[in-house]
Amino acid sequence: MSTKSFPAYFMRGGTSNGLLIKRSDLPADEEKWQPILASAMGSPDSFGRQLDGMGSGVSSTSKVMIVSKSDRGDADVDYTFVQVGIKDGSMDIAANCGNMSSAIGPFAVDIGLVPIAQKHTGRRANVRMYNTNTSKLLVGEFDVNKEGKYEPLGDYAIGGVPGTASHIALSFLYPAGAKTGSSLPTGHPIDELKLPDGSTIRASLVDIANPGVFILASDIGIPGNIAPDILGGNADLMARLEMIRQTGARRMGLDPSTPSIPKLVLLSSPTPAEATEQGINIICRALSMQQAHKAVPLTFALNIGASCGIPGTLANLTAVNAKGKDSIVIGHASGRLEAGSVVRDGEMLSALLHRTARVLMKGEVFYTIDDEE
Structure with missing residues (x-):
């Protein structure tokens, strides 16, 4: 066993928080992510508290976002959401997390993945995001300061988070059928x-x-x-x-x-x-x-x-x-x-949600790993 580290942000996104990591700071092989991310979050933990990591024992705080510059013409960044199992340390990438998605744009701008000069008008910026979990596109719009960095201060409040912060608008494009291909997979409303x-x-x-x-x-x-x-x-x-x-x-x-x-x-x-x-x-x-x-x-x-x-x-x-x-x-x-939501001729074009986000910490996250893995 040995101790290693990777650079990361620790952010609140909506009513969740978790780690945001550049994909290039993790192994290229996704199969090697699980033991690294589990250890970083403090799992597996039979006590369910994640005291030995960055998690805090509930599903909404055992999350990781892995972000990279996109090669797609319709997106600025790609990101993969990982739900880390608290007790078993599993790596679940079946779904997206909407709350933590609100932190992707601010993170991408702050670390330079998205050149802000190309993306902002006045004090608002927008970042186009491709979620690999659901193969869906989102657009995040948020405030930036005069230095071209994310501006977290504002007067917008959301339920479950004390105080106020700047407003983030999330547009989910063509959100129907994220995993099954249909809004009503069985064809029945009930x-x-x-x-x-x-x-x-x-x-x-x-x-x-x-x-x-x-x-x-x-x-x-x-x-x-x-x-x-x-x-x-x-x-x-x-x-x-x-x-x-x-x-x-x-x-x-x-x-x-x-x-x-x-x-x-x-x-x-x-x-x-x-x-x-x-x-x-x-x-x-x-x-x-x-x-x-x-x-x-x-x-x-x-x-x-x-x-x-x-x-x-x-x-x-x-x-x-x-x-x-x-x-x-x-x-x-x-x-x-x-x-x-925006519906035209019976098709859902987009769905809109409103969030806030804040950088809580940035630096090195340490984890332990079996050297044979």
């Missing part, structure tokens, strides 16, 4: 899932930005505003929800043993006060990597927002005051989030 225990449950299986299994909180007998700690602390309920997720994955033609996708999301309608006073259209509680999420994964907020506009889906039937709107407001465990 499917009846038969579970291994013989019971059944209604679910909407929707693939927009990332595939999701959407069910109603009321169909499993829990309140829609349940606290994540209470939800996650109910072992029997979490086991049942994982059974539902895996059954939905099979119906969508996805590998049920992949923990990152599809994710399972519980939906409910807002109270009259939430709908009128806060403008909330729908409530969600999300599960990620078999944990109750403290907010909502950004790509699944986008999926919910788009699903509200697909006739007959559970989101469409549950949302309040959402008919005819280009964007809807989602209430989650840490606040609210607005998701918008």
Whole structure:
């Protein structure tokens, strides 16, 4: 065994944080990434705390983004998202992370991957990003300062993050069918899932930005505003929800043993006060990597927002005051989030989300590695 290091940024992107690394600072062979990234994040850790690394024991803080200059004509940078398994150190690259995607543009500008003189007008810059996990294009627009570096200070607030920061707009281009090729992989807005225990449950299986299994909180007998700690602390309920997720994955033609996708999301309608006073259209509680999420994964907020506009889906039937709107407001465990979309002739051209990001630290990240690997 030996100790080595690589240069990296440690950043918050939306309601997640993680490492951002230039691809050239990792081995060319992706098969060699797993032990390096696992050790850097502090996994595997049977205690689930990642005390010996940069992670902090929850799925939204055990993330890595690997970025390179793109050879594509329609993108400035390529990036691969890695979800590092907390307890087992696995390297899951099946899905994208919308929250951490908001940090890609600022990172690329700050390290010089994107020449800012070519990309900014006034104090706004835009970076075109190609996500290798989903083979989809995104555009990030954000503030830069007079030195041509990312400007994090501003007055925009997002739910789940204290204080304010500068506004980042993320446009997901042609987001439908990210993994299955269709927004409704089964062709139905609602499917009846038969579970291994013989019971059944209604679910909407929707693939927009990332595939999701959407069910109603009321169909499993829990309140829609349940606290994540209470939800996650109910072992029997979490086991049942994982059974539902895996059954939905099979119906969508996805590998049920992949923990990152599809994710399972519980939906409910807002109270009259939430709908009128806060403008909330729908409530969600999300599960990620078999944990109750403290907010909502950004790509699944986008999926919910788009699903509200697909006739007959559970989101469409549950949302309040959402008919005819280009964007809807989602209430989650840490606040609210607005998701918008552009649809023309029945095709979703883009979906828009709003985030903030901040560089927390940059330097060398140390890891231990078996010299024989």
